[in-house]
Amino acid sequence: MFGVRSASMLVLAGACAFAQPPHRGMGGPPPGGPGDFAFVRGEFGFSRKLVTGAPYSAQASTQFTQTLADGTHIQRSSSALLARDSQGRTRTEQTMSSIGPLAASGGTPRTTIFIHDPVASMSYVLDPNAHTVRQMQISQRGGQFQQNGTARAGAGPRARGQRGGNATTEDLGTQVIQGLNATGTRVTRSIAAGSAGNDRAIQVVTETWYSPDLQVVVMSKTSDPRFGESVYQLTNITRAEPDPASFAVPPGYTVMQGGPGRGRPAPAQ
Amino acid sequence: MNENESQLLEGLRALAAMEPRQASPRVEQTLRATFRARAERRRRAVWGSAAAGFVAIAAAIVVLFLAPLPWHRNLAAPPAASELPSDANNVAGVQYAVVRTDDLAASFYPLPEADELPPLETSLVVRVQLPVSSLELMGFPVSEEAGAEPVQAEVLLGQDGLARGVRLIQ
Numbered sequence: 175m176f177g178v179r180s181a182s183m184l185v186l187a188g189a190c191a192f193a194q195p196p197h198r199g200m201g202g203p204p205p206g207g208p209g210d211f212a213f214v215r216g217e218f219g220f221s222r223k224l225v226t227g228a229p230y231s232a233q234a235s236t237q238f239t240q241t242l243a244d245g246t247h248i249q250r251s252s253s254a255l256l257a258r259d260s261q262g263r264t265r266t267e268q269t270m271s272s273i274g275p276l277a278a279s280g281g282t283p284r285t286t287i288f289i290h291d292p293v294a295s296m297s298y299v300l301d302p303n304a305h306t307v308r309q310m311q312i313s314q315r316g317g318q319f320q321q322n323g324t325a326r327a328g329a330g331p332r333a334r335g336q337r338g339g340n341a342t343t344e345d346l347g348t349q350v351i352q353g354l355n356a357t358g359t360r361v362t363r364s365i366a367a368g369s370a371g372n373d374r375a376i377q378v379v380t381e382t383w384y385s386p387d388l389q390v391v392v393m394s395k396t397s398d399p400r401f402g403e404s405v406y407q408l409t410n411i412t413r414a415e416p417d418p419a420s421f422a423v424p425p426g427y428t429v430m431q432g433g434p435g436r437g438r439p440a441p442a443q
Numbered sequence: 444m445n446e447n448e449s450q451l452l453e454g455l456r457a458l459a460a461m462e463p464r465q466a467s468p469r470v471e472q473t474l475r476a477t478f479r480a481r482a483e484r485r486r487r488a489v490w491g492s493a494a495a496g497f498v499a500i501a502a503a504i505v506v507l508f509l510a511p512l513p514w515h516r517n518l519a520a521p522p523a524a525s526e527l528p529s530d531a532n533n534v535a536g537v538q539y540a541v542v543r544t545d546d547l548a549a550s551f552y553p554l555p556e557a558d559e560l561p562p563l564e565t566s567l568v569v570r571v572q573l574p575v576s577s578l579e580l581m582g583f584p585v586s587e588e589a590g591a592e593p594v595q596a597e598v599l600l601g602q603d604g605l606a607r608g609v610r611l612i613q
Binding site: 210211213214215216217218219220221222223234236252253254256264266268270272273274275276288290363378380382390391394396398400401404406 | 555556559560561562564565566567568569570571572573574577580593595597598600602603604605606
């Protein structure tokens with residue numbers, strides 16, 4: 175990890191060197207209008223585990239709230255339509271108006287559709303506005319996939335106490351959330367005074383409600399005094415088999431060769 | 444040295460000066476033959492050692508540069524197709540880029556708040572353009588020199604749309 179961080183810092187240092195700003199512009203507007211960032215495109219998406227035999231569709235929403243020192247509240251939100259079929263294929267229709275505390279520029283939120291087909295080991299990213307699709311093959315040779323219920327560290331919800339020595343984990347029992355039985359876990363991590371320049375200890379609380387039936391997180395809350403509070407939840411959950419067409423590239427889309435850093439049209443097939 | 448000893452020494456020197464002693468011809472021939480035989484053996488030993496050394500060096504050259512030792516094979520022989528670290532694959536005649544999810548997480552700089560967020564179920568990677576200074580709002584350590592110049596970055600999002608990691612493209 176240290177190597178990765180070091181490399182990233184080097185990259186960042188290089189980027190900073192090229193920036194050479196005349197002044198420090200916190201959150202200065204990127205091209206495209208006011209906002210913290212401009213959406214360029216979706217690159218790819220994939221599920222971290224293979225869940226078969228548990229189809230569902232749902233709406234996901236995330237509310238992010240940050241309270242500044244002067245009492246100002248900053249609220250951001252993002253939403254998505256989720257679907258998974260019995261074979262484990264997933265579709266995420268993500269509408270991005272923000273990434274955490276960062277607001278998208280341009281006013282109108284951008285929608286991107288991510289389809290992951292583990293059967294064919296393919297990932298598709300659809301741009302409904304431009305009617306283009308970026309496709310690429312997903313390789314998960316490292317065993318990221320898992321069959322139903324065979325929990326594996328790093329693939330499903332984290333094991334208790336995995337977040338470090340200062341974390342305490344509470345079992346919140348079982349609740350019915352959005353019609354699903356969900357098991358709750360609250361992890362409280364204390365960042366000791368002085369460890370991050372803080373003069374007092376910081377308490378970060380994460381509450382997660384997980385559905386063993388669907389094997390998805392149905393609700394989560396994270397409260398971090400440093401960054402704010404985020405609430406994620408699934409609503410309108412249906413357990414019927416989604417329309418198979420949802421996991422296919424619609425006709426009329428121009429195929430772009432996918433992959434990080436790419437985006438050129440594919441040669442005619 | 445006393446007087447007797449001095450007289451004895453002078454007598455011996457006088458005797459030696461009068462009649463220099465030489466080995467008999469037979470003894471001399473025997474000694475010469477012996478020395479020749481010993482010198483011949485030494486020559487043979489030297490040439491034998493040189494020849495053995497030459498053979499050993501030649502064998503080492505052959506072994507190191509010509510013979511396919513196991514470690515040599517690994518370097519020289521083309522790997523099997525399944526071992527190729529390709530970043531492209533051919534599916535039904537179409538070339539696709541291959542994204543190795545195993546390597547994906549390690550290629551992003553993890554954001555400080557990401558460790559507190561729920562675990563990843565779905566990973567989405569989006570490319571955005573933003574000022575470097577905006578990364579500070581996400582907890583990314585930013586140099587004081589950073590400003591409003593836009594850079595492109597890829598952001599790793601979770602199923603909740605919250606960022607877990609970032610990597611700069613430019």
